[in-house]
Amino acid sequence: MRILVWHVHGSWMTAFVQGRHDYLLPLVPDRGPDGRGRARTWDWPASAVEVPAEDLRHTDFDVVVLQRPEEVELVERWTGRRPGRDVPALYVEHDAPRAGAADSRHPLADRKDLKVVHVTAFNRLYWDCGDAPTAVVEHGVVDPGYRYTGASPSLAVSVNEPVRRWRTAGTDVVLHLAAGVPVAVHGMGVLDLAERTHGTPAGANLTVHEDLPQARLHEVLGTHRAYLHPYRWTSLGLSLIEAMMLGLPVLALPATAAPENVPREAGVLSSDPDVLLATARRWIAEPEEARAAGLAAREAAVAAFGVHRFQADWDRLLTEVTS
Known part of the structure; x- marks a missing residue:
């Protein structure tokens, strides 16, 4: 099957392109959001192929997998085909609704010709999709292997743009824990956090690492004693699943999925940051307890989020929509 799909979320896409299909990735000259082409920091197979946007009108494909509302118009403009009408289409909803979660109408609500595929059951519960058909395909993650050493008595956090996404990402929770234990923050835009906290008690315990390639990130994460997932509101962070697969024990807020x-x-999991801080201190003092929790985390993540299950679920949906 030839699938037209945009590179939007690198970690999700890394699992998606592991299947037996050909994946056509739109490319624009500046590799902006409307056409990033192939990933530069993830390892993708040769079946993930860049297609310049101007060539799409003359490119054959069997189905389009959408991930942003604007892609509906892009497909029609670039290919001359209307998603859900002239070509089979599925829409992946990666995010939980933002404001007014219980009453949030999905952008594709009532589109009976487009199935909305949620990445968690939590997402499907909270989004109001009206009469649009829906499905859930839980995340899949390519197993990075057990990488845990826990040698560094510190917490790891993966977050992009922690200053702009302050409360949503739980950046204030990160700083609360950093006032008491060493914390390393990995991701894009984390240098802004270092500048903002310079000279503060939290800043003294905080280190930042800007946008490491995935393989290097996995290696570095495994050296930390535990993983902190401070998000107040997110669907289910792939970074959390990856950290669990690496073998890190988890500290998190009991939020969303x-x-x-x-x-x-x-x-x-606790709503009280002081409970998370006390646990972090205990794990720093008792590394074998942390290691045991990390082994349990890996076992749970591998069982629930293996890429083979993910691909089988997607194959069923793709076959259904194109039959």
């Missing part, structure tokens, strides 16, 4: 996916033996 996290309680369903982090078993008790894999870490501690």
Whole structure:
């Protein structure tokens, strides 16, 4: 099958392109959001092929997998085909609704010709999709292998733009813990956080690492004693799943889909940052307890989020929509 799909979320896309299909990735000259082409920092197979946007009108494909509302118009403009009408289409909803979650209407609500595919059951519960058909395909992650050493008595955090996304990403929670234990923050835009916290008690314990390639990030994450997932509101962070697969024990807020996916033996979920801080201090003092929780985290993540299950779920949907 030839699938037209945009490179929007690198970690999700890395699992998606592992299948048996050909993946056509729109490319624009500046590699902006409307056409990034292939990833530069993830390892993708040769079946993920860049197609210049101007060539799409003369390119054959069997189905389009959309991920942003604007892609509906881009497909029609670039290919002359209307998603859901002239070509089979599915729409992946990566995010939980933002404001007014319980009453949020999905941008594709009532589009009976487009199935909305949620990445968590939490997403489907909270989005109002009206009469649009829906499905859930839980995340899949390419297993990075057990990389845990826990040698560094510190917490790891993966977050992009922690200053702009302050409360949503739980950056204030990160700083609360950093006032008491060393914390390393990885991601894009993290240099802004270093500048903002310079000279503060939290800043003294905070290190930042800007946008490491995925393979290097996995290596570095495994050296930390535990993983902190401070998000107040997110669908289910792929960074959390990857950290669990690496073998890191988890500290997190009991928000959105996290309680369903982090078993008790894999870490501690609490709405009280002081409870998370106390656990971090205990794990720093008792590394074998942290290691045992990390092994449980890996076992749970591999069982729930293996890429083979993910691909099988997607194959069923793709076959259904193109039949």
